[in-house]
Amino acid sequence: MLPELREQVWRANLELAGSGLVTGTFGNVSGLDREARVFVIKPSGVPYAELTPAHMVPVSLDTGEVLEGRLRPSSDTATHRELYLAFDCGGVAHTHSEYATVLAQARLPLRSMGTTHADHFRGDVPVTRELTRAEVEADYERNTGLVIVETFRVGGIDPTEVSAVLVANHGPFTWGADALAAVEASRVLEFLARMECLLRALAPDAPRPADYLIDKHFLRKHGSNAYYGQR
Amino acid sequence: MLPELREQVWRANLELAGSGLVTGTFGNVSGLDREARVFVIKPSGVPYAELTPAHMVPVSLDTGEVLEGRLRPSSDTATHRELYLAFDCGGVAHTHSEYATVLAQARLPLRSMGTTHADHFRGDVPVTRELTRAEVEADYERNTGLVIVETFRVGGIDPTEVSAVLVANHGPFTWGADALAAVEASRVLEFLARMECLLRALAPDAPRPADYLIDKHFLRKHGSNAYYGQR
Amino acid sequence: MLPELREQVWRANLELAGSGLVTGTFGNVSGLDREARVFVIKPSGVPYAELTPAHMVPVSLDTGEVLEGRLRPSSDTATHRELYLAFDCGGVAHTHSEYATVLAQARLPLRSMGTTHADHFRGDVPVTRELTRAEVEADYERNTGLVIVETFRVGGIDPTEVSAVLVANHGPFTWGADALAAVEASRVLEFLARMECLLRALAPDAPRPADYLIDKHFLRKHGSNAYYGQR
């Protein structure tokens, strides 16, 4: 079932393992075949070094059920599924990377404070509200996905322009066109989170950059008038 | 004597050496055979690169005496022994890892501020009180163990749920089912300590996560209703 | 066209990639043949691992036009060109290195606080003013170069003594005798920026070093009375 997607998701999980963003068996990446309405995801608690493409678990986008094999999918599978249902993306990644997680614990958004941020995300990366007791006690992982979606809807944020979120007291989720793009977003997010933590310590009242500078950098790399790279 | 345990404790000491948590000949790991009432521990002051399983020193759990060989055991041996006598564990590790040691010097507990912490420890990692002059001048290492045990007893903390402690102005001790688990706990502790130092600098008044979130994450991975991993 | 310069600029770009100062395809280095009035620069958005000397793009110093090949030059080419037109230098480098970028986002200069700084730069590394909307919306990259030049002219700073600048909310540019010297300046700048961020957190009111100490160290290594190294 979906051998190419398994292969790519496996590779994306290895990239995550090699990125310094995860420790132990933590973190997970999935990738979606939207036509087939199936996504494949890392199995739960298997060491990265032992993973093969065959370990990747295919899950139904519509029902959330495992479609093949005996391995249990990542415990965060239901979160991934809600993101695929609500957002226009083909890959999702989850880490507890150090600086992004600290921002999530501080319940502070990752502010857009310079061109490095604007090259990747158009505007602040938001932090979710806390989940309620009811949301945690039943269907915790699905509710984590729903509260992410709510955060973007309520905040009027376009998930194709800001492809990352900080879940309060938990950690980041990122997404992108495919599994590898989702991992790349995790990597960029952590780099920006490092700078944000430093900046807040150094100059908590530093002024925001002008909107026109932010837009310039985002649009230099994204959209129809982009002029970065070889096209 | 206990060749398998020696081999495992030797391997655990090498893991510690490769973890970045210790410098020079510092740090030590031991492992217990509770049935035999013997634990084996790293010798004192021998470079990690020169260690072999044969260097590991067997010590009587009941008397604290060296049972075989000419090498002196780690100077912290009496601390390890008190932990084995009081706690239900099979391995103990000690480091001066940077961030955990800074918290110990600041005499601040490592607070449970998010799910990364809750995945490993159920509640704050405590810091001991200072030792008195009498406790330092005679039987210093044994008293270090006793003050750790006192910290858990007085605080009503279950050492199987919180497998780490910060000794005031000294550094961390961790424990687990065996020597390798104790090293893994040291590694996780240091990662959490990094985040705690960052968080205190960034947002000293950040609110605590809800208890139900902490319990959810701890119980997702530990105990009879755990659903993380392949079982 | 200019095979030796291409080779050196290619090497300098690889040094930059290996320095930890850039992530992904970010960052760029160029080198100038002032006699030929041509500089060569990294192409836009090509992964460092794929670069060869043949990929380096030759650009006219006088017109800014690409002189050979089909690759588009770095999107920051017009900034490099303004620096070559105004400053006496043969190489320019641009990164978003973490600490220098944080200072640029805080709009704080990199102060000369010790002999390590004075060994490389004679005085503070300035931060530019913000660009205006008009400067960003048309000819953004060229205006970035012009605002750097303005910063040095208005501040009375000699660009051969201070070979680096922080562009507000963007990041650093550095320069030197050739492309490799420009990369070396980026590396030194980042090291100094790390120390500056630390120092501001540790002791925001630390007194400035005496001018005579700064001059001593700069002149020990630079100029006609230098006595550092083998001459």
Added chain:
Amino acid sequence: MLPELREQVWRANLELAGSGLVTGTFGNVSGLDREARVFVIKPSGVPYAELTPAHMVPVSLDTGEVLEGRLRPSSDTATHRELYLAFDCGGVAHTHSEYATVLAQARLPLRSMGTTHADHFRGDVPVTRELTRAEVEADYERNTGLVIVETFRVGGIDPTEVSAVLVANHGPFTWGADALAAVEASRVLEFLARMECLLRALAPDAPRPADYLIDKHFLRKHGSNAYYGQR
């Protein structure tokens, strides 16, 4: 001349280069043959990768003159010489290591805040006073040595118990029984300086550890009653 000493000093300089404590051609280590009244030191400004034992420059302890060869010794040679003349040591190292240098720029001593410090140094590592204009303008490097010696004399500090100093707005010097011990002291100093910077940010008012704890740890490893290691 002194081939074994040259070999050891060369090796100590390579250790320094591999330690992450120096960048470029910075930093230097020397070693003394007190009987021969000669010390050998790294040449000035030669890349570490090109050094061989033959490059090490022998210098007279009594006159400060180069005794053999054409290479110029480290520009800091006169500082090393003053330390050999005043202190009972056989090796001296100098770096601009990041955290120790930041403390020197903040003009803050490295406080003895825990057992990790006490295992190596008995008491705070002091920071010198600023040099005067006259001291900088003539015989700068010699005066740097003299102000270090003055700091220990005025502070009543025993240089065999505290084998390191922070020179104001400059950086650390360390010493030991030989060149390798001096490098090891630089390494330990930097680790302790990292913890000190963190601790000051985290808990500026953290109480000092009890004197009896500090003495216990220093004397556990040093002096006639030491019981650490295999003896």
